Amino acid sequence: MSFWNVKVCKTVGYSSLFYSFFKIGTFTIGGGYAMIPLMEDILVDKRQWIDKEEFMNILSISQAMPGVFAVNMATNIGYKLKGVRGSVVAVLGNILVPVAIILLLAIFFRQFRENQVIEAIFKGLRPAVVALIAAPVFSMAKTARISWQNFWIPILSALLIWLLGVSPVIVILVAGVAGFVYGRIKVGKEGSAK
Amino acid sequence: MIILRLFLIFCKIGIFTFGGGYSMVALIQNEVVEKYHWLTAEEFTDLLAVSQMTPGPVGINTATYTGYTVVLNNGGEPWMGVMGSLVASFAVILLPFIAMLLLCRFLAKHRDNPIIDIIFRVLRLTVVGLIAAAAISLASVENFGSWNISHKQVIISVALFVAVFVASFKFKKSPIMLLLASGAVGFLAYYVF
Numbered sequence: 001m002s003f004w005n006v007k008v009c010k011t012v013g014y015s016s017l018f019y020s021f022f023k024i025g026t027f028t029i030g031g032g033y034a035m036i037p038l039m040e041d042i043l044v045d046k047r048q049w050i051d052k053e054e055f056m057n058i059l060s061i062s063q064a065m066p067g068v069f070a071v072n073m074a075t076n077i078g079y080k081l082k083g084v085r086g087s088v089v090a091v092l093g094n095i096l097v098p099v100a101i102i103l104l105l106a107i108f109f110r111q112f113r114e115n116q117v118i119e120a121i122f123k124g125l126r127p128a129v130v131a132l133i134a135a136p137v138f139s140m141a142k143t144a145r146i147s148w149q150n151f152w153i154p155i156l157s158a159l160l161i162w163l164l165g166v167s168p169v170i171v172i173l174v175a176g177v178a179g180f181v182y183g184r185i186k187v188g189k190e191g192s193a194k
Numbered sequence: 195m196i197i198l199r200l201f202l203i204f205c206k207i208g209i210f211t212f213g214g215g216y217s218m219v220a221l222i223q224n225e226v227v228e229k230y231h232w233l234t235a236e237e238f239t240d241l242l243a244v245s246q247m248t249p250g251p252v253g254i255n256t257a258t259y260t261g262y263t264v265v266l267n268n269g270g271e272p273w274m275g276v277m278g279s280l281v282a283s284f285a286v287i288l289l290p291f292i293a294m295l296l297l298c299r300f301l302a303k304h305r306d307n308p309i310i311d312i313i314f315r316v317l318r319l320t321v322v323g324l325i326a327a328a329a330i331s332l333a334s335v336e337n338f339g340s341w342n343i344s345h346k347q348v349i350i351s352v353a354l355f356v357a358v359f360v361a362s363f364k365f366k367k368s369p370i371m372l373l374l375a376s377g378a379v380g381f382l383a384y385y386v387f
Contacts, residue, residue: 023370025249025250026249027249027369027370027373028249028250029248029249029373033325033328033329033332035251036325037362037369038369038370041368041369045366053318056317056318056321057314057317057318059321060314060317060318060320060321061297061301061317062294063321063324065290065293065294065297066208066209066210066211066289066290066293067208067209067211067253067286067287067289067290067291067293067294068208068211068218068251068253068254068286068287068290069251070250070251071251071254071287071290071291072290072294075290075291075294075295075298076294076298079294079295079298080298084295087291087294087295087298091287091291095250095251095254095283095287097249097250098248098249098250098251098254098255098258099250099254099258099279099280099283101248101249101250102244102245102248102250102254102255102258102259102279103258103262103276103279105244105248105259106258106259106262106263106275106279107262107272107275116385117381117385119384120380120381120383120384120385121377121378121380121381121385122377122380123339123347123350123351123380123383123384124350124354124376124377124378124379124380124381124383124384125373125376125377125380126336126337126338126351127337127338127351127352127354127355127358127376128354128355128358128372128373128376129332129337129373130329130332130333130337130338130355131354131355131356131357131358131359131362132358132362132369132372132373133325133328133329133332134326134329134333134355134359135358135359135362135363136325136362136363137322137325137326137329138363139363140318140321140322140325141322143318144315144318144319144321144322145315146319146322150319153316153319153320153323154319154320154322154323154326155323156323157319157320157322157323157324157327158322158323158324158326158327158330159323159327160323161323161324161327162326162327162330162331168324168327171320171323171324172317172320172321172324175316175317175319175320176313176316176317178316179312179313179314179315179316179317180309180312180313182312182316183308183309183310183311183312183313184309186312187308187309187312
């Protein structure tokens, strides 16, 4: 298993790449993490452009890199599928509708602010968004091959972030360094055993 | 001139944001509200609320909105405001985009390195915890309502949470369908009745 599995890249067209990210950008309310369930649904389950392990690799990298999380996801997946042009297409698809909507809101903001219909709809949406973020945690634990030896890793990182307010960036960076050190020791041992 | 300024400030916000979402909000607030007074604190809070309710990442939304508002506050024409908002949105993703491409190149070259493989095995486990933490901290009064203010909203929110969780986790229903249905429930529960 490497960072990207390469088997499925060739058949992807720019238009379907654009359309997929257009859909993800348009239907993601609440930004960032709210995009994860929809991305997984479209890219992993329906299109099968990436598998679940790759998806989680890309997630961790996008979280650790600077910038807007959702745009980082689009950049990385676009690059994996179609190179630099694929990145541009995926990012443009992803931000087109959000930019257009906010631009309209900026122009007409005052009229929208106190609208009771909109407020009612969003009162219903908010808990649904939280549920959509909570649901994949369990299926992702399975994909990450959780076991008795390593189940403390996700629990510890959740507690560090949630209870102690440690930045996710720090947690990702520390986990990366720890993985590197562990990898060096393990690969070194196997090398000398040969 | 103001447009060039917008470009530079939002480039800076983009590259110094690690961890997305709320860390970007802090940086934007510092630059846009406190240092340059491009938006008032009230305008900024409203914008955050709207960003939570409209599609797209909060970083992009804020850049788009600020770009337009700043140009108009400085006496620009509306079409220049549109330019400003496009420039700010472009700027906020430019440098992270380039950084990400460079990283992708590196990863593509070293795809079969066993150490990179182990690093990602650890990272995948960490990300599970990361998302769990995000879900836990989002299960808040802002999203579920306050018991002291409205029993009704908390009960409906918890019911919606459970229903959407089960439909998504157990029955693999599409998130788009679930969001449309939840919006409809909200409309019926809080506006019609």
